[in-house]
Amino acid sequence: MNYVLKTATALALATAIPAIAMAADAWYPYEAEEVTPAFAADGAVNPVTYTPLEKAEKAWNICVSFPHMKDAYWLGVNYGVAEEAKRLGVKMNNVEAGGYTELANQISQIEDCVAGGAEAVVIGAISFDGLNNVISEIAGKGIPVIDVINGVSSTDISAKSLVSFATMGAETGRYLAEKHPAGSDPVKVGWFPGPAGAGWVEAAHSGFLAAVEGSAVEVLEPRFGDTGKETQLKLVEDVLQANPDVRYLAGTAVTAEAAQGLIRERGLQGEVDLLAFYMTPGVYTGIKRGFILAAPADSMVVQGRIAIDQAVRILEGKDYIKHVGPKIFVVDPDNINDVPQTDILPADGYKPVFSVN
Known part of the structure; x- marks a missing residue:
């Protein structure tokens, strides 16, 4: 496989903070992780060096x-898909449904796109199961579907460019569990997983709870809700009101960003x-300034880039990795000054790009 290099060097790199870009003007080669068998929830994870195509054969x-x-999370993914589309020389149309309650709108937008x-569809899904019918219809027309970021249960997809949100949740829970191991004084944690029913939320929720099990961390009743700032802020206020002895608030990036001002006030x-x-950029800045303690980085920009490259490879009948994503690592005050920002976050001042021609 000419796009994958499995060596001892790759293995060594994958155990540390990943080398984001090996050249100043390129995001690749990129130290990533492949899941085998592809699409398996419990598949084996192996280090790979991902190198995308130099150019597409035509403007797909x-x-x-x-x-x-x-x-800003989805802004980062937008940055990835738009920049990779420009680099490869393909057309890209990016639609957004308006929120996690808008499944019908997402389905309608996808149908309109087709x-x-x-010629290919990249989907950041609102629902783990709710898009399966439309994905089946698209795939039945010979149009490849790439699952990016959130995850779907459909077996009709052609590729996945994502990380395990179960691992993301687990890394966050493990960080707390190591600070408060079994036998130490118990601490209460308010937990805000995001919108109920979304695949990434359920995965992060299960991963987080499994990681703190057996530690001195006591997780309060989960507060599910849309990732709008006002919704998350209201949930945080409710938890602080009902639990004056809460020690940590953990959850979505929007939760942490929204809670910063409230905690200071x-x-x-x-x-x-x-x-x-x-x-997200807000979480990264919060850690820099000492307002947020920690967060795992899933390099959402790279996930977007890889999804576009996968789509082009499939359209051109070229070899591709079916299930791949960046290596996850936790960022906190101890390493934030050593973590390269490139591909972890969108460029400063970036505005969304909805069309690349």
Whole structure:
């Protein structure tokens, strides 16, 4: 396989903070992880060095569907898909459904994309199971579907570019469990997994709970909710009101970002620490400034880039890795100054790009 290099060097690199880009003007070769068998929830994870195509053979028409663009996380994925589409020389149309309650809208947008001539579809899914029918219809027309970021249960997809959100949740839980092992004084944690029913939320939820089991970490009743700032802030306020002895608030990046101001206003810095189970520019800045304790990085920009490369490879009948994603690592005050920002986050001041021609 000319796009994968499995060596001792790759293995050594994959055990540390990943080398994001090996050249100043390129995001690749990139130290990533392949899951085998592809699409298996419990598949083996192996280090790979991912190298995308230099250019597409033609200007393929690729549709990209997101749940929303309400937070900087999806802005980062947008940066990845738009930049890779430009680099490869393909057309890209990016639609967003408006939120995790808008499954019907996402399905309709995807159908419109296909009707408009999309030759491949990249989907950041609102629902783990809810898109299976439309994916089956698209795949039945010979149009490849790439599952990016959130995960779907459909077996009709052609590829996955994502990380395990169970691992993301577990890394966050493990970070707390190591700080508060069994036998130490118990601590209460408010837990905000995100919108109920979303595949990535359920995965992160199970991973987090499994990681803290047996430790001194006591997880309060989970507070599920959309990843809009107002929704998350209200959930945080409710937990602080009902649990004045809570020690940590852990959850989505929006939760951590929204809670920063509230914690400062109430003079709770040092008494209530914040964690997110994925990285955004706001979380990164919060860790830098000492307002957020830690978060695992899943390099969402690279996930977007790989999804576009997978789509082009499939359309051109070339070899491709069916199930791959960046290596996850936790960022906290001890390593934040050593972590390269390239491909972990979008460029400073980046505005969303909905169309690449």
